[in-house]
Amino acid sequence: MASPEIENILENSDFICLLKQAPGDREILAKKLNISPLQLSFIENSEQGHGLLIYKGIILPFKDKWPKDSPLYAAMTTKPEESRAALAAGMKDKN
Numbered sequence: 001m002a003s004p005e006i007e008n009i010l011e012n013s014d015f016i017c018l019l020k021q022a023p024g025d026r027e028i029l030a031k032k033l034n035i036s037p038l039q040l041s042f043i044e045n046s047e048q049g050h051g052l053l054i055y056k057g058i059i060l061p062f063k064d065k066w067p068k069d070s071p072l073y074a075a076m077t078t079k080p081e082e083s084r085a086a087l088a089a090g091m092k093d094k095n
Helices: 004-011 023-033 071-076 080-094
Strands: 015-018 050-055 058-063
Touching (some): 004 023
16 A cells, blocks of 8 residues: 555546555555545444445445345345355246
């Protein structure tokens, strides 16, 4: 996070989505992006689906819960085992 390359990426990004971050990274991000302590609570030890959206200097905390049995959850999950299970269930429904 402290490298010049990362700094350039942050400076040139209009839209940033932050999920759970490591303590050292949170400190750097808070300073560089002007994130308040209250806003930081959304990316420290946060639950799945909690985070911060940053767009043109506006910081928006979010808590997003999707039913695990929905097609949208299956499409968006970052857990490979859940994606595979959802795909397998979808295949059974079509047969």
